[in-house]
Amino acid sequence: MRLVLDKEQQELRSTVRKLLADHARVREVLDSGEGIDRPLWKRLAGELGLAGLVVPENLGGAGAGHVERAIVAEELGRSLAQVPFFASAVLAVDAASALGDEETLPRLASGELIGTVAVAGGWGPLDVRASERDGGWVLDGKAPFVIAGDVADVVYVYNGQWFVVTGGFERKVLRTLDPTRPVARLEFSATPARKLDGDPIARVRDLAAVALAAEQLGGMGKVLETTTEYAKVRVQFGRAIGSYQAVKHALADIYSSCERAESLVRLAAWTADEDRDSLPLVAATTQSFIGPAYFQAASGGVQLHGGIGYTWEHDAHLYYKRAKTSEILFSGAAARLERQLGLEPA
Known part of the structure; x- marks a missing residue:
C-alpha cells in the first residue's frame, strides 16, 4: 500500500496548481453568468487530457488511476475553478466505463463532450x-x-x-x-x-465519493492556508490575532482535520485502484468524516476572518457554500457506513 505521492504525481499536482493559478477567473465567470470556464476546461480536458485520466489508453484516455484523478480534484477544490470535472470526468466517465458505453467514453475522455x-x-x-x-x-x-x-x-x-x-x-x-x-x-x-445494460449505481457512487472527498480536501487546505495567513497580519488590540490562544486552537483544529482528511483521501484513492472489494467501506468512511469536517473548517474560516469574512468580496463564503453543498451530496454516507459495519442506521 502506497499512500505517499511519488515524483510523477507530485509533478502532476504542481502542473495543475500552476495552471489554475494562471487562470484564476472565479469572480469573472460568476459575473458573466456563463456557468463554466470553457477556456480553462478546454486546456484541462483537451490539452492536458485530464478528463480521461482513468480511461484506458485504447479508449482515448490517459490510462492513469484514481490516485491521479484525486490529485486533480484536490487542486480544483482548492481553486473552486468552474469546470465540469466532477460531473464529466468523474460521474459520466465512471458511468460510461461501468456500463461499457464505448461509443461515448472516448469523446468524454477527450473533452469533446461534457457529460x-x-x-x-x-x-x-x-x-x-x-x-x-x-x-x-x-x-x-x-x-x-x-x-x-x-x-x-x-x-x-x-x-x-x-x-x-x-x-x-x-x-x-x-x-x-x-x-x-x-x-x-x-x-x-x-x-x-x-x-x-447493468446496474453499477453503487460503484459509480463510491468512486464519486472518493473524487468528491479529494475536492473537499483541497478546499479544506485552502481555507487553512488563507485563514492562517490572515491571522498573521490582522492586528487587534495591538497584536496579530494569531497570537491569541483561541485563534491558535481554532487553527490547530482545522489543521488536525486536514491531516486526517488527507490520510483518508489517499487511502480511498488507493483502494479505488487496488482493492475494489473494500471500496464501499472506505468510501463511506471517508465521506462520513470529510463532509462535516470541511463544513466545520469553512465555517471556522469565515468566523476567523471576522467582518471581512462575511462580505461578498471575500472568498471565504464561497468555500463555506461549496462545503455545505458537497456535504449534502453524500448526506447518506453515515447510514451506508453503519450498514457496511453491520449496524442499523440511527
Missing part, C-alpha cells in the same frame, strides 16, 4: 418513466438537481435502469447555495434514449 449523471437524492432511482417506442426508448419525467445539467451534452439517467440521452430535453438552471457549481433541472418529454 453528467442524473439520479435522485441519496443516489436512488429517479421518477422518470421509460417506454419503448418505434424500436427504441423514450423518457418522460424530471431530474430535479443535475450537476452541470446546464452544459451537459450527454446525460446518464438512472431510474432503476440506465439510459443515456444526448438531446431532446429542456433545461432550467437553478439558483442554489453554491454559485460555483451550477445545477439544472432537466425535463424529459418523449426524449429519445439509449438503454444500457
Whole structure:
C-alpha cells in the first residue's frame, strides 16, 4: 500500500496548481453568468487530457488511476475553478466505463463532450418513466438537481435502469447555495434514449465519493492556508490575532482535520485502484468524516476572518457554500457506513 505521492504525481499536482493559478477567473465567470470556464476546461480536458485520466489508453484516455484523478480534484477544490470535472470526468466517465458505453467514453475522455449523471437524492432511482417506442426508448419525467445539467451534452439517467440521452430535453438552471457549481433541472418529454445494460449505481457512487472527498480536501487546505495567513497580519488590540490562544486552537483544529482528511483521501484513492472489494467501506468512511469536517473548517474560516469574512468580496463564503453543498451530496454516507459495519442506521 502506497499512500505517499511519488515524483510523477507530485509533478502532476504542481502542473495543475500552476495552471489554475494562471487562470484564476472565479469572480469573472460568476459575473458573466456563463456557468463554466470553457477556456480553462478546454486546456484541462483537451490539452492536458485530464478528463480521461482513468480511461484506458485504447479508449482515448490517459490510462492513469484514481490516485491521479484525486490529485486533480484536490487542486480544483482548492481553486473552486468552474469546470465540469466532477460531473464529466468523474460521474459520466465512471458511468460510461461501468456500463461499457464505448461509443461515448472516448469523446468524454477527450473533452469533446461534457457529460453528467442524473439520479435522485441519496443516489436512488429517479421518477422518470421509460417506454419503448418505434424500436427504441423514450423518457418522460424530471431530474430535479443535475450537476452541470446546464452544459451537459450527454446525460446518464438512472431510474432503476440506465439510459443515456444526448438531446431532446429542456433545461432550467437553478439558483442554489453554491454559485460555483451550477445545477439544472432537466425535463424529459418523449426524449429519445439509449438503454444500457447493468446496474453499477453503487460503484459509480463510491468512486464519486472518493473524487468528491479529494475536492473537499483541497478546499479544506485552502481555507487553512488563507485563514492562517490572515491571522498573521490582522492586528487587534495591538497584536496579530494569531497570537491569541483561541485563534491558535481554532487553527490547530482545522489543521488536525486536514491531516486526517488527507490520510483518508489517499487511502480511498488507493483502494479505488487496488482493492475494489473494500471500496464501499472506505468510501463511506471517508465521506462520513470529510463532509462535516470541511463544513466545520469553512465555517471556522469565515468566523476567523471576522467582518471581512462575511462580505461578498471575500472568498471565504464561497468555500463555506461549496462545503455545505458537497456535504449534502453524500448526506447518506453515515447510514451506508453503519450498514457496511453491520449496524442499523440511527
